[in-house]
Amino acid sequence: MLTSIAHWLQNLPLILWLGSSDHAYPFVQLTHFSGLSLWISTCLILDIRLLGFGKKLMTPAKLLDAIFVWNWVGLAIAVTGGFTLFCIAAGGYIANPAFQVKIYMLLPVALIWHIIVQRKTRGWGQTEETPTAAKLAGGIELILWLCVMTGGIWIPNY
Amino acid sequence: MAFCRWLEHLPWVVEMTGNAVQISIVWLFHFLGYFLVVGTTALVDLRILGLAGKRQNLTQLAKLLFPWTWLGLFFVTVSGFLMFAGYAGQFYPAGVFWIKIGVFFLAIIFGVIVQRNVPKWDRLPAIPLGAKAIALISLVLWFGMILASVEVPAFIACV
Numbered sequence: 506m507l508t509s510i511a512h513w514l515q516n517l518p519l520i521l522w523l524g525s526s527d528h529a530y531p532f533v534q535l536t537h538f539s540g541l542s543l544w545i546s547t548c549l550i551l552d553i554r555l556l557g558f559g560k561k562l563m564t565p566a567k568l569l570d571a572i573f574v575w576n577w578v579g580l581a582i583a584v585t586g587g588f589t590l591f592c593i594a595a596g597g598y599i600a601n602p603a604f605q606v607k608i609y610m611l612l613p614v615a616l617i618w619h620i621i622v623q624r625k626t627r628g629w630g631q632t633e634e635t636p637t638a639a640k641l642a643g644g645i646e647l648i649l650w651l652c653v654m655t656g657g658i659w660i661p662n663y
Numbered sequence: 664m665a666f667c668r669w670l671e672h673l674p675w676v677v678e679m680t681g682n683a684v685q686i687s688i689v690w691l692f693h694f695l696g697y698f699l700v701v702g703t704t705a706l707v708d709l710r711i712l713g714l715a716g717k718r719q720n721l722t723q724l725a726k727l728l729f730p731w732t733w734l735g736l737f738f739v740t741v742s743g744f745l746m747f748a749g750y751a752g753q754f755y756p757a758g759v760f761w762i763k764i765g766v767f768f769l770a771i772i773f774g775v776i777v778q779r780n781v782p783k784w785d786r787l788p789a790i791p792l793g794a795k796a797i798a799l800i801s802l803v804l805w806f807g808m809i810l811a812s813v814e815v816p817a818f819i820a821c822v
Binding site: 531532534535538539541542543544545547549550553554559562567571572574575579651654657659662 | 683687691703705709710715719720723730810812813
C-alpha cells in the first residue's frame with residue numbers, strides 16, 4: 506500500500522520534472538532549509554529562554570508572542586519543501602531506516618512536545634524566572650529537535 | 664592547492680571524513696549553526712520590516728537573539744572548515760563554493776550593520792526606509808547563501 510503510494514507520488518509529472526531539473530531542485534531544497542531555519546531556531550530560542558538564558562531581556566511569554574507566527578510559518582514552509590523532496594525519491598525514503606525513525610517516531614514526539622511546551626509557556630513565562638518544570642520541558646524539547654536533526658542527517662548513510 | 668591536498672590527507676581529517684559517526688556530528692553542528700544564524704537573523708530582519716513581533720521591543724528582541732546568532736556562526740565556521748578539510752582539493756576549484764563563501768561574508772557584514780544600528784533605529788518614531796532596505800538585503804543574502812550551499816555538493820560531485 507505504502508509502496509504503491511510512493512511509486513505513484515514519485516511518477517507524478519510535476520515531481521518527475523522537479524527531480525530532473527537542475528534549476529528547480531535546488532529551490533525545493535532552499536524551501537525545506539529556509540523553513541527549517543525558521544522552525545528550528547524559533548523552537549530552540551524559546552527552549553533556551555525557558556532554560557533561563559536572557560531572563561533580563563524578555564519573559565518567555567513575550568518571546569513566544571514575538572516568534573509564534575513565524576514558528577508555524579517556518580514549519581509550513583519546511584513541510585512543503587520536505588514533502589516535495591520526499592516525493593522525488595519516495596520509494597527510497599520509505600525503505601530507509603533513518604527516515605522511518607525520523608518521520609514515524611522522533612518528529613511526532615518532538616512536535617507533540619513542542620505544542621505542549623508552547624501552550625504551557627503562556628502560564629510559565631509571565632515572569633523573568635521560569636519554574637523547574639519549564640526548564641526541564643525546554644531542555645527535553647531541545648534534545649528532541651537535535652535527535653530529529655540527527656535522524657535527517659543519518660538518512661544518506663543508508 | 665598543495666595546501667588543500669596536504670589538509671585532506673592529514674590523518675585526523677581522513678579518519679573524521681571516513682567515520683560516519685564523526686562526520687555526522689560535524690554535519691549536525693553545521694546544520695544547527697545554520698539554523699541558528701539564519702533563523703535568528705531572519706527574525707530580527709522581519710521585525711525591522713514590521714512583519715514579526717510588532718508588539719515586542721526591537722532592541723530587546725535583538726539583544727536576546729544576537730548571542731545565539733554568533734554562537735551559530737561559530738558552529739557553522741568550525742564545522743564548515745572541518746567539512747572543507749575532508750574534500751579541500753575538490754572544494755578549492757569549485758566556483759559555487761567561493762560564491763557561497765562570498766555571499767556568507769556579505770550576509771555577515773549586513774548582519775553586523777543591522778546589529779550595530781538596531782538601538783538607534785529603535786529610538787526613532789518609525790523604522791527608517793533605509794533600515795528596512797538593509798534588513799531586506801540581509802534576509803535575501805542569507806537565503807541566497809542557503810541556495811548556494813545546496814548547490815555545492817552537486818557541483819563537488821561533478822568535479
